[in-house]
Amino acid sequence: MDKSPAGIAIAGAPDGILRYVNDAALLIRGGTRETIVNGVGINKYVASWQLLDLEGNPLKTDEVPLSRAILYGETSSRDLIIRRTDNNDRIVQANAAPIKNQEGKIAAGIVVFNDITERKQYEEALASSEKEFRQLAEAMPQIVWITRPDGWNIYFNQQWVDYTGLTLEESYGHGWNIPFHPEDRQRAWDAWQNATQHNATYSLECRLRRADGAYRWWLIRGVPLRGEDGKILKWFGTCTDIDDIKQAEVALRESQSKLETALASMTDAVFISDAAGKFIELNDAFASFHRFESKEACLKNLDDYPDILEVFMDNGERAPLEMWAVPRALRGETATNAVYTLRRKDTGETWKASYSFAPIRNTQREIIGSVVVGRDITEIVKAEEERFKLENQLHQIQKIESIGQLAGGVAHDFNNMLNVILGYGNIILEKTRADDPLHECAQEIVDAGNRSATITRQLLAFARKQTIAPKVLDLNETIEKMLRMLRRLIGENIQLNWHPSSVWPVFIDPSQLDQILTNLCVNARDAIGDVGKIIIETETTTFDEIYCSQHPGSIPGEFALLSVSDNGIGMDAHTVSKIFEPFFTTKELSKGTGLGLATVYGIIKQNNGFINVYSEPGQGTTFKIYLPRHTKQITTGQKKEEDAIMHGRGEIILVVEDEASILKLASRILTSLGYVALTANSPQEAVKLAKENEKRIDLLITDVIMPEMNGRDLADVLLALHPNLKCLFMSGYTSTVIAEKGVLEEGTHFIQKPFSARDLGVKVTEVLKSQL
Template sequence: MGDMKNDEASFVTTLNHAAADPFRLLVEAVKDYGIFMVDPAGNVSSWNTGAEKIKGYKAEEIIGQHISCFYTPEDVAAGKPQRGLQIALAKGSFEEEGLRLKKGGAPFWAIVTITHIHDSFGAHIGFANVTRDISERKQAEAMLRLRDQAIESFMQGVIITDPTLPDNPVVYVNDSFIRLTGYAREEVIGKNCRFLQGPETAPEAVDRVRSAIGAGQSCLLELLNYRKDGTSFWNTLSISPLYDTAGRLTHFVGVQTDTSPFKLLEQQLQQAQKMEAVGQLASGVAHDFNNLLTIISGYSELLLGMLPSHDPNRDVVKAISEAGERGAGLTRQLLSFGRKAVLEMKILDLNEVVREAEQLLRRMLGEDVLLTAVLDPNISQVKVDPSQLGQVLINLAVNARDAMPRGGILTIETANVELDEVYAAQHADCTPGRYVMLTVSDNGCGMSLKVQSHIFEPFFTTKEPGKGTGLGLATVYGIVKQSGGSINLYTEPDHGTTFKMYFPAVDEQSHPLPHHQRATQVAGGAETVLVVEDEDAVRAVAVRALQDQGYTVLDAESGKQALRRVEQHQSRIDLLVTDVVMPEMSGRELAETLCLQSPGLKVLYLSGYTDDAVIRHGILQAAVAFLQKPYTP
């Protein structure tokens, strides 16, 4: 008991000395740190202004209270207050960062240092506790972590450089930059960004970046960069300077947005617009061209019929006729490319078209090329024109044969495929859904990027002059597009070429569609034919050919004139041969009027226009007889 009294007396004496010490006055004046004494039992024995500011207690409220009131209930239950004192007693001091409680229970982050205090004789007399509120620092750290997480979660590549160092090296890249470029962090940190440039990076774009960096300014541009594996990608680059509080330039931040998918769509759109423009041009001249060819071919045939078999002029006329046929074929190709050809759509199995074309393709390819067909027996039906699809196979086979001058393998495949939204997003001419894929592949010489960019354009050819019209693949493109499908090319130099065509699958069962009625030769010459055509020369060919066959022919240059001729003739008209598109009254309107007057009147429609005009006039129907110009007698 006496020893305890002596200890208390010693502790009081020490505190009294401290109270008289000028150092105590300094401690009391400190406001940014909470400094207070704790007795050996853990009770608060002194309290400075800083402690009051940080924790909210006045001295008279807290002196005598145990320090556990500053801890969370969870920490108290875990014995943290007592353990801190024990460690300080054993080791001389204890420091901890953690949550503490203010008056009223509000938590705050603090760094707490507990120091063992002893008297001049070395006897333990208590602890000195120094508390610093670090809530703002913690909030700043949390905000920095949030920013780091946000930057790392960017889909865009982020790159930071330091212009205060020589060559403006990279000091930071995020994960998206690594995924986008294929480089590891250690491969780019400390290097200048020029490693992203390549042979096709525009010098003008590089100059803009350098000028902006040199002037410490922002910059936004699109440029072509290169990955570690050598492949290129388009990206929109935004560069922004960072300045410190003194206004000094410290860093540049670059944000890369991969625009390759959008660039691809943009290129596809530009290509489609270019193809559409040429297609419109082709279809625009088709009517006049077809009329001219009708005249050339028609009169050639008439002349051949008039000349004896031994006449030397027959060869000249035959040459004219053959030129007309070639012109007609060229027109058909142009219309196919421009998606304006008149198609006879039919629901069918693509495998049937391939099988029917196989024998012809084998003869055309020759013995040096092995033709292999890999056909899915369970493919869905499609709606296409079988003859036009056969033309697609022929044109692609010719292209493959020319790409394999020393022989090779041509493979034709069919399969059901499901194109998803991801694929559709990368191909502007495609929508998600069920398709039947037709693939034609060869192992020939392949194509360069430059050739690929022009491959479907009309009149583009890599063949020698006189060995190709440049319309083969353009025709393929047009037929596939007009059939509601899409076509994609996959090729590399020396690694062959693959064309993949996708046709929408249909649920209807395949069945043959009725063909258009064709005019048949009528025996004898007692029938009367009314020919209505607004082009005089074309009309003259038709009239002459029919008259040579013994028919009675009436002709008119317009629908209204035709009605007057019928009224004047006052006899039965057996057949109406009429152009579809004419001024004042269309061929369809004329036919309807005459059929009301003469039920059972047969009608044959003629047109040099494309399918748009023919469809608009309601001609492409199963029961309607239609003859496309150019034609021959």
């Protein structure tokens, strides 16, 4: 007993005097053996040992286990407090029993007590901890639970009861499995078995039934509490409502799916980055936009973009990396339709791009990423450039039409006046000697009139209101006959080289071809200034739809090409863009009207052709004129060098003109040529004369535009009266009355105002000789 770790004390009966205490008892009680084993009785023993219950109240004699063993022969056990003199109270578990002699009488009592102070303190701390745990568990919004190692539930907080509607009694044990969704119940049990078998954390997302029967998603997690030996003592866990998170995840997945669908359907390139500029999302269009075969190929090369791609600003300067769309957006910049030019370094492919970009911000307005939308606008830019060119062409056409309306309005009256001036001027020249001062004055009048008539013709040609009589021509043969005149025109210091090639026939008025070459050669002469060279060439060429779509102004088809080149001073791009505008000239004042090239342009357009110009300062100029191929036979019987005038033999000619001075002049010229001239200043008067004249009227000469009735209608009326009547129309400008788009109808005879006495005589001879 002396070596026992438990305290042992023996008291005799019935006096209760202590007979023995071991060392362990002395250690627990405190003090010496002499002070403890002092021959006192039981009552003194209880008092001297200061035995207290666990609430700190002094124990009575019959409440002490050793006393009860001596007094009553009871075997009992009790936890009590031994108050020591050093105030280091000890809690002991006392187990007492009587010791009986051979007669069965109580001879003594023995008590064995173990110091359980630390265990009691631990139990109190544990109880306090459990109390605090339960208070915390009840305050938590989650469901809190505790089970035994085998899964037998021993605790749920009130949240479980409130949510499931189950009582704690229904829930304890394995009742926790009741509210699980039928589809999740087995899965939950399997997860529990797996956790217990592998000592792993229990984690499961499942649906639990609410008291109203609805199911919500919960995250159930449990962790084991292990003893010192590592064995699981309990499981502590929580159930967290994640239904809102689940719904948000579903919504997010749906939103992500919609975003992916939207991105996939977009033709614009879309790139979304994080705050570091790293890829988060991009669509297939982004890959094709950057000329990659697939999205995968694009992703492989994202980090190498600066080595693959060159980016240029709209002003043509190379854009540094910080000026690319993503870095700009991450700096907080926002842009719409920022234009860049992109170039793949590896392939050399270049395209125009329009970028819209913006930063992505969180609720604190911090930049957390960027979104960039790119659009290939190469074709749009081309279309815009084409539209600009077309608008310029439309502007040019409108300008031409305005000039044409002005020229048409002016030409009629102006040519009538010029006709009178030139007619009487020529009469004066014929009636005066060369040394007569009046002859010189008349010559000045005629020269000025001719210059004015030339300007009027140029205006009409430019406006495509010149009356023409096109013929099928061999371009080479016609130009060949003009070379002598052109050489005289440009002078001896300039060499004229003629390089004809086999060329297709064209359908054009020979006088217009004369105007084209004259104007171009005069301009070339002025551009050369002194010594130089002009080259005239012909050849054939064909343009298809593809070529014409890429070269505005071109027309598909087969063409005869007439090229006029010089080695003069050349022109810059700005000058080239304006050379066909009416009245634009680079020549000194009084040395050019600005209508020469405008006339060429108008003639070519009137004949369904087009013209291109190539020039650079100091490198000379080349005009290339394309006239449509004509498939009919070339006209035979060329015009003679000098047309003969046949004097009349009394033929009766009816002249109809609302301008009295022209009427008088024409009558005078015809009478001087031996014709009988009947004059009428209106269509009604002409019809009256035709009805009254019993003799045959051989020729009608009528103005085209007159009050009451036009010349064509008048001719139809008079032909009914005189079936063999021949007609000659005269006008200061073209009219659809006798010419469609300026081209005379077949068999129609026409004389352009102003005309000379010779012009009229030749034309009258030609018409009278013609067959009806």
